[in-house]
Amino acid sequence: MATVQMVEYDEASARVRKVYDEIMATRGIDFVPNVWKTFASHPPTLERVWRELQDVMAPGRLDALTKEMIAIAVSATNGCEYCVWSHTAAARKLGLDDEMLGELMAVAGMFNQTNKLAQGYQIEVDELYRNVAKGPAKA
Amino acid sequence: MATVQMVEYDEASARVRKVYDEIMATRGIDFVPNVWKTFASHPPTLERVWRELQDVMAPGRLDALTKEMIAIAVSATNGCEYCVWSHTAAARKLGLDDEMLGELMAVAGMFNQTNKLAQGYQIEVDELYRNVAKGPAKA
Amino acid sequence: MATVQMVEYDEASARVRKVYDEIMATRGIDFVPNVWKTFASHPPTLERVWRELQDVMAPGRLDALTKEMIAIAVSATNGCEYCVWSHTAAARKLGLDDEMLGELMAVAGMFNQTNKLAQGYQIEVDELYRNVAKGPAKA
Amino acid sequence: MATVQMVEYDEASARVRKVYDEIMATRGIDFVPNVWKTFASHPPTLERVWRELQDVMAPGRLDALTKEMIAIAVSATNGCEYCVWSHTAAARKLGLDDEMLGELMAVAGMFNQTNKLAQGYQIEVDELYRNVAKGPAKA
Amino acid sequence: MATVQMVEYDEASARVRKVYDEIMATRGIDFVPNVWKTFASHPPTLERVWRELQDVMAPGRLDALTKEMIAIAVSATNGCEYCVWSHTAAARKLGLDDEMLGELMAVAGMFNQTNKLAQGYQIEVDELYRNVAKGPAKA
Amino acid sequence: MATVQMVEYDEASARVRKVYDEIMATRGIDFVPNVWKTFASHPPTLERVWRELQDVMAPGRLDALTKEMIAIAVSATNGCEYCVWSHTAAARKLGLDDEMLGELMAVAGMFNQTNKLAQGYQIEVDELYRNVAKGPAKA
Numbered sequence: 046m047a048t049v050q051m052v053e054y055d056e057a058s059a060r061v062r063k064v065y066d067e068i069m070a071t072r073g074i075d076f077v078p079n080v081w082k083t084f085a086s087h088p089p090t091l092e093r094v095w096r097e098l099q100d101v102m103a104p105g106r107l108d109a110l111t112k113e114m115i116a117i118a119v120s121a122t123n124g125c126e127y128c129v130w131s132h133t134a135a136a137r138k139l140g141l142d143d144e145m146l147g148e149l150m151a152v153a154g155m156f157n158q159t160n161k162l163a164q165g166y167q168i169e170v171d172e173l174y175r176n177v178a179k180g181p182a183k184a
Numbered sequence: 185m186a187t188v189q190m191v192e193y194d195e196a197s198a199r200v201r202k203v204y205d206e207i208m209a210t211r212g213i214d215f216v217p218n219v220w221k222t223f224a225s226h227p228p229t230l231e232r233v234w235r236e237l238q239d240v241m242a243p244g245r246l247d248a249l250t251k252e253m254i255a256i257a258v259s260a261t262n263g264c265e266y267c268v269w270s271h272t273a274a275a276r277k278l279g280l281d282d283e284m285l286g287e288l289m290a291v292a293g294m295f296n297q298t299n300k301l302a303q304g305y306q307i308e309v310d311e312l313y314r315n316v317a318k319g320p321a322k323a
Numbered sequence: 324m325a326t327v328q329m330v331e332y333d334e335a336s337a338r339v340r341k342v343y344d345e346i347m348a349t350r351g352i353d354f355v356p357n358v359w360k361t362f363a364s365h366p367p368t369l370e371r372v373w374r375e376l377q378d379v380m381a382p383g384r385l386d387a388l389t390k391e392m393i394a395i396a397v398s399a400t401n402g403c404e405y406c407v408w409s410h411t412a413a414a415r416k417l418g419l420d421d422e423m424l425g426e427l428m429a430v431a432g433m434f435n436q437t438n439k440l441a442q443g444y445q446i447e448v449d450e451l452y453r454n455v456a457k458g459p460a461k462a
Numbered sequence: 463m464a465t466v467q468m469v470e471y472d473e474a475s476a477r478v479r480k481v482y483d484e485i486m487a488t489r490g491i492d493f494v495p496n497v498w499k500t501f502a503s504h505p506p507t508l509e510r511v512w513r514e515l516q517d518v519m520a521p522g523r524l525d526a527l528t529k530e531m532i533a534i535a536v537s538a539t540n541g542c543e544y545c546v547w548s549h550t551a552a553a554r555k556l557g558l559d560d561e562m563l564g565e566l567m568a569v570a571g572m573f574n575q576t577n578k579l580a581q582g583y584q585i586e587v588d589e590l591y592r593n594v595a596k597g598p599a600k601a
Numbered sequence: 602m603a604t605v606q607m608v609e610y611d612e613a614s615a616r617v618r619k620v621y622d623e624i625m626a627t628r629g630i631d632f633v634p635n636v637w638k639t640f641a642s643h644p645p646t647l648e649r650v651w652r653e654l655q656d657v658m659a660p661g662r663l664d665a666l667t668k669e670m671i672a673i674a675v676s677a678t679n680g681c682e683y684c685v686w687s688h689t690a691a692a693r694k695l696g697l698d699d700e701m702l703g704e705l706m707a708v709a710g711m712f713n714q715t716n717k718l719a720q721g722y723q724i725e726v727d728e729l730y731r732n733v734a735k736g737p738a739k740a
Numbered sequence: 741m742a743t744v745q746m747v748e749y750d751e752a753s754a755r756v757r758k759v760y761d762e763i764m765a766t767r768g769i770d771f772v773p774n775v776w777k778t779f780a781s782h783p784p785t786l787e788r789v790w791r792e793l794q795d796v797m798a799p800g801r802l803d804a805l806t807k808e809m810i811a812i813a814v815s816a817t818n819g820c821e822y823c824v825w826s827h828t829a830a831a832r833k834l835g836l837d838d839e840m841l842g843e844l845m846a847v848a849g850m851f852n853q854t855n856k857l858a859q860g861y862q863i864e865v866d867e868l869y870r871n872v873a874k875g876p877a878k879a
Contacts, residue, residue, distance in 0.1 A: 047310040048411045048873045049421055076312075081299075083305045085427020093795055094298065094432075100788055101294045106284045111250060115288065116295045118254045121582025122261045124402050124680050126298040129584050130309045133604045134316035138237075138319045143319065143605055147643020149254065150582050154650075155240045156255045156271075158575035159219075159233065160264040165538025165567050166207045166222045167546050169185040173215075177273035178743045180282065187550045187734045188560055202384050226564020232656055233571075238647055260443025263541050263819050268445050272743045282744055286782020289443050293789075297436035304399025306407050318736045324864040326595045326689045331851045350852045353867075358854075367701020371517055373712075374852065378510055379637055379850045384840045389806060392853045393844065396810045400817045402680050403855040410851075414870035415852065423877065424799045427810065433796045434811045434827075437775075438820040444778045447741040448825045451771075455829035456465045458838065463725040464836055465828045493729075497715075500722045504842020511715065511849075518711045528667060533672045534714045539678045540723045541819050547726045550713075551733035559725045560736065562662045566671065567611065572657045573639035573672045573688075573722040576636075576650065577681040586602040587686045590632075597699065645876025652784050671767025685862050715855035721845050725826050 052085035059087045064095055071099075080127065110139040117146075118153040191224035192216075200224045203234055210238075219266065249278040256285075257292040330363035339363045342373055349377075358405065388417040395424075396431040469502035478502045481512055488516075497544065527556040534563075535570040608641035617641045619652055628654075636683065666695040673702075674709040747780035756780045759790055763840065766794075773870040812841075813848040 054065055054077055065085075066075050084091040102112055114138040120128035133146070141149075193204055193216055203224075204216050223230040241251055252275040259267035272285070280288075328418055332343055332355055343355050343363075362369040391414040398406035411424070419427075471482055471494055482494050482502075502510040519529055530553040537545035550563070558566075608623055610633055621633050621641075640647040660670055669692040676684035689702070697705075749760055749772055760772050760780075793819040808831040815823035828841070836844075840860055 046870075047305045048407060049305060049424065062648050066803060068516060071356070071683045075857055076310075078310050079307050080302060083307050084301070088420045089795070090301075090425050090429050093429070093792065094301070097294060097792060098298075100537065101782070104286050107253075107287045107291070111253070112287075112291050114246075114250070115254060115257045115291045117582065118257050119261050119292055119295045120299055121578050123296065123299040123303075124257050124578075124581040125302055126584060127302040127307045127309050128295065128299050129582060129604060130286075130313040130317050134313040137316055137319055146294045146605065148244050148246045148251075149241045150256045150579055151256055151643070151646050151649070152246070152251050154575040154579045155236060156258045156267065157262065157578040158571040159237075160259055160262040160267050160541075161538050161574040162223070162229075162233070162567055162571045163219060163264055163266040164262075164541040165546060165570060166186045166188060167543060168218050168222050168266045170266050171215075171217050172271040174217075174273040175741075177270050177276055179745055180276055185731075187546060188563065190736055199646075202403060207761070225560045225720060226568070228656070229564050232568070232653065236653060239645070254355065258824060260439050263439075263442040265445060269441060282781045285744065286524050286785050289440055290785050290788070292443060293436040293440045294362060296439040297432040299402075300399050300435040301403040301428055301432045304395065306404060318606055324592075325861045326685060328596055329859060343873075354866075356866050356869075357863050358858060360810070361785075361863050362857070364699045365707070367517070368703050368707050368857075370706070371514065372857070374759070375510065375514060375850060376854075377788040378506070379846045383843050385843045385847070385873075389809070390843075390847045392806070393810060393813045393847045396813050397848055397851045398855055399753055399819050400814050401852065401855040403858055403864050404857040405863045406851065406855050408869040408873050412869040415875055418724065426800050426802045428806075429796045430807050430810045431814055433792060434814045434823065435818065435850075437793075438815055438823050440779070440785075441775060441820055442818075442823040444742045444744060446774050446778050446822045448822050449771075449773050452825040452829040453463075455832055456825050457467055458832055464722045465824060466722060466841065469665075473732040495727050495730075496724050500724050501718070503732060503838045504846070507718075507842050507846050509610045509808070511718070514711060515715075517703055518707045522704050524670075524708070527680045528670070529704075529708050531663075531667070532671060532674045532708045535674050535707055536678050536712045537716055539675050540713065540720075542718040542719055544719040544724045544726050545716050547730040547734050551730040552610065554733055554736055555679050565661050565663045565668075568657045569663070569668050569671045570675055572653060573675045573684065574679065576654075577676055577679040577684050579640070579650070580636060580683040583605060583677075585635050585639050585683045587683050588632075591634075591686040594693055595686050599691055673860065677856050680856075680859040682862060684859060706857055709858045709860060710853040713856040714849040716819075717816050717852040718845055718849045720819040721812065721824060721848060723821060 047079065047083040048054065049083060049086040051079060051082035056083060058088070065092050068095065078131070080131070106144060109140065110136060113139060114141070114145075117149060117168055121150065121153050122157060172184050186218065186222040187226040188222060189219035189241065190218060192221065196224060197227070199227055200230060203230050207234065217270070219270070249275060252278060253280070253284075253288050256288060259290065260292050261296060325357065325361040327361060327364040329357060329360035331360065335363060336366070338366055342369050345374065356409070358409070374397060388414060388419065391417060392419070392423075392427050395427060399428065399431050402434060464496065464500040466500060466503040468496060468499035470499065474502060475505070477505050478508060481508050485512065495548070497548070527553060527558065530556060531558070531562075531566050534566060537575060538567065538570050603639040605639060605642040607635060607638035609638065609651065613641060616643070617647060620647050636685070636687070639675065650667055666692060666697065668706050669695060670697070670701075673705060677706065677709050678713060742774065742778040745780040746774060746777035748777065751875070752780060755783050756786060759786050763790065770776060773826070775826070805831060805836065808834060809840075809844050812844060815846065817847050817852060847872070 052061055064111055068081055071137055086096055116132040191200055207220055223233055252271055255271040259271055330339055346359055349370055362372055391410055394410040469478060485498055499510055530549055533549040537549055608617060624637055640650055669688055672688040676688055747756055763776055779789055808827055811827040815827055
């Protein structure tokens with residue numbers, strides 16, 4: 046269920062099926078998750094978000110589990126129900142256990158608290174932080 | 185500057201100085217950052233937040249840099265100026281370079297986008313995600 | 324259901340029924356939506372919000388559908404379940420189809436992403452934007 | 463400064479001056495704060511928000527200082543710079559000292575943390591809370 | 602239900618039961634709410650959050666009902682379902698009636714509106730507010 | 741200024757300059773705004789966000805000014821300073837005047853208020869809205 050009619054595989058256009066097939070193959074699943082069946086109500090969104098997601102989640106300097114943990118922290122901060130469940134499921138497949146999730150949530154919870162304290166007291170940025178944050182000058 | 189008078193070291197009570205000294209020793213810095221000089225306007229907050237922070241940031245299953253990256257993702261999502269600068273500075277000291285920060289921000293940005301798409305379309309959670317997210321039954 | 328007892332029409336005071344009647348007449352519906360039955364637990368809120376809503380949604384420089392689309396974008400950004408459903412329903416009555424909703428959500432999603440990138444990198448405002456944004460000097 | 467040209471008293475229309483005069487008289491100040499000079503760029507907004515604010519802040523079951531403290535907690539949670547400063551100033555005039563502000567911020571910070579933990583773990587509401595929250599059935 | 606297996610009293614370790622017993626005794630209830638059964642999946646979080654909560658909610662300059670009302674305002678602003686229900690239930694036990702809740706929600710709603718107007722117009726802080734907010738210079 | 745060293749045109753790589761040239765040509769400006777000089781610290785982000793933005797902002801069922809107004813509403817809701825200024829400047833170039841901006845902000849402000857009232861009272865979605873929102877069944 047969603048605020049649009051989700052597009053089932055059997056009724057999908059060739060354009061949409063192409064993305065559905067790629068999603069199922071890449072993820073190793075035999076069904077199309079609701080998020081993609083919803084985005085398919087607007088094919089350019091289906092194609093764009095799938096493509097961007099592939100780019101952003103591709104192996105790089107951060108490993109896949111770290112990226113999923115960041116996704117959980119962001120989704121918790123935004124209170125997104127669908128996203129918390131789907132990213133937690135994805136992280137479980139990559140090895141996340143209750144202790145790691147506990148530390149992750151503790152850090153996310155703690156900094157939501159200090160974020161609001163800093164904003165509530167309107168604390169001015171220390172000059173040193175500005176200098177250090179930017180990193181060394183480029184050669 | 186803040187919405188309260190910050191407490192400078194020289195005018196601080198013994199109770200406050202005790203925390204200040206611990207902060208400077210732990211962090212290896214010779215000044216008290218504005219956030220702590222602000223919290224010192226309410227000593228129980230100074231003591232509590234410092235203590236909780238030590239607990240949450242202590243070495244565990246997630247390493248220090250991963251914890252700071254999660255802090256940056258949360259602070260970006262909340263739009264907290266002080267927090268973004270201070271956690272980026274802390275992460276730099278732990279080795280964060282522009283490429284790692286780029287990947288971190290890309291992931292945080294991407295999932296802020298998909299969070300809002302999921303909430304804006306009110307997508308229903310797939311049953312499979314609920315089952316996988318909870319992890320294996322305890323022995 | 325809500326965190327207060329909703330006020331049904333049959334048990335409502337004359338003060339509350341007056342607003343209920345106006346809502347049903349204005350909207351062309353024969354039931355009172357949950358939001359108003361909830362606000363009726365505090366009659367001044369019922370009256371105030373209904374009055375303000377009439378003012379804000381009255382015909383002006385922006386047409387009714389544009390106003391409802393802005394309501395959807397705001398509700399998506401806030402993750403408000405009730406609001407997303409009710410404003411999407413209202414926009415459907417004004418002609419919103421899946422393609423328009425798709426573009427609307429794409430724009431809302433995209434700028435939630437760039438908002439967080441701008442806040443996460445703490446990008447400084449370009450001076451030119453400040454000048455252009457304020458518009459021409461008043462005659 | 464704002465994203466529109468603020469309307470100074472001397473250049474204001476009679477319609478706008480009427481509200482400005484009322485604001486200065488009610489507040490006991492001899493200048494027009496930036497927020498109202500900004501809203502005056504759209505007179506219906508100036509009139510509506512001022513009227514609504516009078517309604518909401520009028521003496522009732524909650525006293526003026528409690529209402530301002532709630533305003534600070536909301537503004538801290540939203541990270542609104544202007545609002546934090548203006549509501550903290552208003553609360554100071556009503557007697558808020560550093561200790562009260564400290565407790566207020568501690569509570570606001572704490573529940574921002576637990577809010578995100580509850581959302582991050584997607585905790586299901588206890589049935590008992592639903593029953594108690596709604597209060598006793600109306601006679 | 603939650604994204605982890607909740608820890609029931611009967612299967613809890615001695616470490617977890619100690620906190621459970623304290624929660625039930627302090628609150629005068631004979632069951633463990635879902636939030637604590639969820640945090641128990643990571644015992645350090647269970648212990649830390651319970652300890653921190655006791656500190657923050659202890660009698661001080663603000664009374665218990667005022668603290669719960671601030672919790673409701675924060676939870677409403679964050680859209681946290683669990684938190685709204687649990688804090689509203691707690692406030693009901695302390696005497697909150699529909700009229701007080703109505704005023705509380707009116708204030709929270711109003712300042713969410715003005716927060717966004719101030720941020721949407723990027724209104725500059727009045728110098729006077731900065732001076733007044735900080736309170737009198739310390740002796 | 742930003743939390744990274746911005747990349748000036750003169751020191752940019754060929755890869756980055758290619759995007760810079762395209763931005764300046766498309767926008768009809770002779771400088772590179774800070775947002776792009778910041779993203780250039782991570783070239784894949786520069787390329788991806790620019791590409792995605794072109795896709796989302798391309799002419800479609802919603803006109804360019806409507807899209808910029810949605811961007812302003814989202815940026816106001818998120819409290820993003822850079823974004824509010826840049827999108828307001830962009831909208832001005834497309835004809836936005838103070839009255840239109842006033843209506844836009846009034847709608848955005850109003851629904852931020854009602855969003856929080858709906859979340860604060862945890863109002864249940866009316867069944868009718870669910871049915872209407874999804875639109876007609878596909879042929």
